[in-house]
Amino acid sequence: MKFLTASVAALALLSSSEAFAPAAPLHSRVKFTQLYAGTKITMPALSSTMKEGKVVSWLKNEGDEIEAGEAIMVVESDKADMDVEAFEDGIIAKIIVQEGEMAPVGEAVALIAADSSEVEAVLAEFNAGGSGGDATSAAAPPAAAPATTAAAAPEVPFSKIDMPALSSTMKEGKVVSWLKSEGDAISAGEAIMVVESDKADMDVEAFEDGFLAAIITKEGESGAVGAPVALIAENESDIPALQAYAATLSGAAPPAAAAAPAAAAPVAAAAAPKAAPAVANPAKADGERLFASPLARNRAKELGVDISLVTGTGPEGRITAADVEAVASGEAKVKKPAAAASTKPSWTPAAGVVAATPTARALAKKAKLDLATIKGTGEFGRVTADDVLIATGQKEPERKKVVRPGAAAVEMPSGPVAMTGMQKAVSNNMMATMNTPGFQVSRDIEMDNFDALYQNVKGKGISVSALLAKAVALAIEKYPIINSSFSPENGGTIVYKKDINIAMAVAIEGGLITPCLKFANERSVEDLAENWKELVEKARKGGLKPDEYQSGTFSISNMGMFGVTQFGSILPNGTGGILAIGATREVIVPCKQAVLGMKKVKQMTVTLTCDHRQIYGSDAALFLKELANIMENNVNRLTQ
């Protein structure tokens, strides 16, 4: 079973076929016929040991016109799968043995009528019992249509290309490559795609003329045997309709723009020749006129000197024989060919010449790009494969990287890297916030007093984080709505929380986590500071218990230490607010009491993000006002 269907090898051929003399010529495809009312196609003997065969697939449907020599079905024998060819022209009137069914060698599998007028006569004879009377199979519905919930097929003449069965064991096939692009004209017998089966890669040929309207199974994708992989339009104008239909088959939304490029393509193609300048006699590359005396030219020829490289010293820079001799003797230096080494020569292709390499042409065709729109960088300004790939964005243009002397070039990481579990969790948590209608409110808080307090207590191990958590917790006490969360229950419920648990974001190796200071309003700042230290330590080691990082009711994200002045946070799900804290910086503010009418203060910008379903702007404003009040005027409350 290592035979290729398209070019099948048979061990022993046709000795039992009635249509053939014993010395039947060997052919890679089987030909046979038998006289009938029209013609009866019988199950051929594909090997000397074959007693019965299975119709793997019909390459033609009832009503299809067939031509002599055209493959019409694939039959599986004990040795190989083979294409079976029609022996004469006609129309398939009746398929008796359906795909997947077996028939003994010599039994009729289909009926062929000479032309459409005879189809009925053939069918009548068949129904009258002309055949063995395999009524059940004759009445059986045609091979199950591909299981899709596709939209109704457009009412244009088209056909499907199905994934062929390339071997008896093949269940599905992978499209290795499409040899034709959507919109290409195809003719019967032409290879249109390469399919990889469990046995071999093989070319699949088109069975009829038409246009490749839509590719359903893309390169690299697999399809079940018998499932449609592409649609063939009879008329080029039907391509957009079939592409829309194909989109429903492949399960993807119909590409809105699908019709547009197809329609635009011929226009672009028509425009192309116009774009190519009709210059028959190309100008000299540099366009520079060469002034040289006839004697100089002769001397140059004699001495083997390229006269275009000689610098002229004669009138108006004319090259003299002496100039040539000077170059030949090495006295004068050769002119550098005008940037010829670094740049490609400019060249105007003759009329009608497509200045593109074979691969560039193929790629542009595939990408439906007009070559005339691409600037070529190849020899003679020719468009190369790279030029097309850069135009389609599949390849990055070569960049001239400036590297500081002594410094190594920076290598940017590139490409996909799998996320860690924590990174995935962050990603999921962030996505879960997408339905929260958040809003942001910012204000500045003067920090002189807070900072003075911190300087005072930091000796006792009290951190800014602990002080901030405490301040926020105290402000929440006054405006508990900030500590609430929204629940969709009963069409909307505000869930108040008795505990004020302040979660603070900590960046750790490979992720982000929010350890939580519980009951921050109730505990002393010393306690909070000690607890925070412990939590951060655990977070770094990955030892936080779920309760220690999932129990926050309000969050703080502090990026002040990085010099960030202001930013907004995303509100974690299940909470009502998060406070983003910027850096404390010194600013000049107007002050009537001050000598110069202004004074220098320390200031910090905080931005609160809230869930607007239950927290309103005024709530946020009042909360921030209270926070400012505590931090500016009542810092001693933090250490009480």
Add this chain to the structure above:
Amino acid sequence: MRILVTSVIALASSAAAFSPIITSRSFPATTLEASKCGQYDFDVAIIGCGVGGHGAALHARAQGLETAVFSGADIGGTCVNRGCVPSKALLAASGRVREMKNDEHLKSLGITVEGEVKYDRQGIADHATNLANRVKGNLEASLVGLGVQVIEGRGSLTGNAHEVKDEATGKIYTFKDIILAPGSVPFVPPGITVDEKTVFTSDGALKLPYVPEWVAIVGSGYIGLEFSDVYTALGSEVTFIEAMDNIMPTFDREIAKMAERLLIRDRPIDYRTSVFAAEVIPGIPGEKPVTIKMIDAKTKEHVETIEVDAAMIATGRVPNTKNMGLEKRGITVNRGFVAVNEKMEVLTSHDEGATVIPNLYCIGDANGKMMLAHAASAQGISAVENIVGREHVVNHEAIPAACFTHPEIAMVGPTEEQCIERAKAEGWTLGKSQGNFRANSKALAEGEGQGIAKVLFNKDTGKVVAVHIIGLHAADLIQECANAVAAGTTVQELSMMVHTHPTLSEVMDEAFKGAVGMSSH
């Protein structure tokens, strides 16, 4: 060299044992004067010193004949200097470049190459030149060592039988028998101007003066195909221009279709068929491209013009039989080809009533029977056999041929299409069996599972008629098949012969066994 000398003695002594007359002759001949062969200067003259002439000379010496070769200053001929040999060097080097640049393939073997694979064009070109020189040297040494008189000039016939004139010195020598082995030169169709720089034949291409970005190859036979392999491996893009309706028209259709997939479609190659390159105008590298105007092969209407960096003309070869005095002996050539009978004796013409010209033979490309180096050599040996009175006929059906692309293509006997015709005409039944590289452990180990080997045989007698292989090392696999064709071995016999495991030869084993209904695995 030591081996050569030893074999000389062995041959000489065995020859002596069978033909006592020869023992009286001086050996080796050191000067022309010293080698008088009765009424003639020498027993045999060989005009041309390619692989055919060389093979004939060696065999003539083995038969104890006093032999002179007119080398025309071209020992080794086309094969060694401008053909098979240097092209194998280019293919070997470029094949490695292709392999090492094939990340996917290397990765499947667990290999990664850091950085870019680079090659030195001049280095590769030198490899080809050095190889050709070395083989040429070996050839010359073997001739001298065996006592063949090498005459530098080109030999030509005079109006008299038994005479050959040294074109270089004008001196005329006499010989009992004369073997013409002048070989062939590349055929350049009208309208094509060859400058051997931007428009070249295989002669110029082998020098690999530069690697063009885009090269057009006119003709898609062996030579064109091999060069497309070299060029694409080194980074060029290729356009084939083929006058016939199919690309690779001389190959078996099934093999050609497979070759199209393996050697053309997956590479930066495209092609035009049914068109002539009606006009090819050379360019100037970096300044002006090569212009190729194509016309439809049937309607002769202009179809397309392309501007490429280089064009290689690989449209076949024509006999190198001009100006060698053939007409003086009453020989009429056809397109340069010399008519011969199956004993390689020269006939007056290709017409039916042609008669044999006594003591004159023609071997190799010049007779057009089979334009292959090893066929020429076989014909040369055959001609000498006939000269010494042992009637011999070369079985051309058993001469294998190979195309050294990656993977290789090899064949012996007619194409399947021709087999079908022949079976029909001669009234026998054709059988066909196929072996697959994808089913072969060694091929899979190499990651080279693409390819088939098909055996075509006479079902009535079991004899192998033809074998066509495309796949890894096909050129080496074909020998067993050629031997089978030559010896009339049947598929029944072949199917019972044991093939080494695990080797590529098992692809043939599978095909032979399949032919008799056995499974090999």
